[in-house]
Amino acid sequence: MPTIGGKKAAILCLLEILRRYSDIDHPLSMHQLIHYLHQNYGISAERKSVSRNISLLLEMGMDISTYEENHRGYFLREREFDNLELRILIDSVMTSRYIPESDAKRLIHKLESLGSIYFRHQVRHVHSLPSWPHQHNKAFFFNLDLINEAIDLGQKISFTYNQYGTDGRLHPVRRNFIVSPYALIAANTQYYLVANYAKYDNLSHYRVDQITEITILPEENRPIRELPHCPDAIDIGKYAQEHFLMYGGAPERVVLKMDISCAGDVVDVFGANAQMQPLDETHMKVILNVAPEGIRYFIWQFGWHCEVLEPASLRNTIREDLESIMEKYREN
Incomplete structure (x- = not known):
């Protein structure tokens, strides 16, 4: 572990130690704080400097329970997400079919890192990730980002639309498909693009995991208000309820x-x-x-x-x- 110097660095390292190693059931003693500072960051610190840095963290608004308060040790009392919230988010990622397995694994590790080392022992069930069905389009997040950008810009996109074959892989059914994108909706464990194909006056739905070779075009979208029975903007929640299983048609x-x-x-x-x-x-x-x-x-x-x-x-x-x-x- 490289040595980190400077008083500001010591404060940040101390906060990271509290995030990683402490919780209400695992308070850290002053000796442990000094040990982790030296072991993980090469910082030699005395009790007074550690105590002073904890006081500075408290002044900065960090919710730290101190030895003087609980007579057990120091621990980070409040986190961005508590363990139950992290567990729910991890389970949601693990069971989301539209997230490719490699991306799901990466997201789960990120979520795990938001908890303490003790929380990671509570989510060992993630080893079952390969048992859950996940789509195989590795460009999924890249495509999602491009579609979002096109919607924000109000520009058309072109893409290849695919279907799954008996080999479980995507096969092109239409290339250079040009649509006006209006919204992205997560429904039925999948992500759908709501768009208009210029030849028709209706809204159609496309599974994002079945889209490849996407390109943002310089041509502006067809205004959604030009389509019969369509408002100026889509209420995503209402639209998903009115289109069960994301089938098209007017409600x-x-x-x-x-x-x-x-x-x-x-x-x-x-x-x-x-x-x-x-x-x-x-x-x-x-x-x-x-x-x-x-x-x-x-x-x-x-x-x-x-x-x-x-x-x-x-x-x-x-x-x-x-x-x-x-x-x-x-x-x-």
């Missing part, structure tokens, strides 16, 4: 008859955006404002526990879906 009033036992599932998916009204002791009416194409998959999921009441067009679509499914299972 419509959809009324379902469902078992009351499914109320928890409705809340899980739609939250406060769903109106639920009891019909009898076992059934309820569910009123939604969603794009019909996506809600089909929600309806199929609950099968005989769900019936479409409105609109008639969606009811007919579900009937046709069921007839098509039955045809596949008819005996020869």
Whole structure:
């Protein structure tokens, strides 16, 4: 470890020692503070100088519990994130399909470093990272950054759009695809680009992990207000709720008859955006404002526990879906 000199450096090194080695269950004695300063940074310090530096850190607003206060030792009482918050963030990264495995590993190590060395022993479960499904587009974060930049600049982008093949790899299905990007939405464990393809007057969705060879073009975006039924800006939360599974189409009033036992599932998916009204002791009416194409998959999921009441067009679509499914299972 190289030797670090200077009074200011000693203060910063002392703060880093408290961050790394101390917490409420592991207070550091004055002897330990002096030991870590010398071992990690080559700084020789006396008790008085360490005590003086701790006082300076307290004056700077650092929340440090002192020996005089707790009669146990010195520890950093307040951190940017507590252990539970770090655990939640790490689990979120680990289970996010849209983050490539190598990037997820790097992010998890960064989050671990925000806690003490004792916290790192609590997250040994991250060794299971390879068991979680993650996409393989290594340019994902670079593409995300370029799309954000294009949205901020109000300029079009071109890219190659891909699909996964039976080999589990991306294969191009369309090159030099040019769109006007408006928003990025995290939904269904994936990131989606909301954009307009110039040939049509609607919004379309593209999974960012399936985008490669992206370029920001000098051409300005098509104003979103020119598209039918589109506001000047997208309310991302509302838009994601109205487009279940990120299927396109204009939102419509959809009324379902469902078992009351499914109320928890409705809340899980739609939250406060769903109106639920009891019909009898076992059934309820569910009123939604969603794009019909996506809600089909929600309806199929609950099968005989769900019936479409409105609109008639969606009811007919579900009937046709069921007839098509039955045809596949008819005996020869």
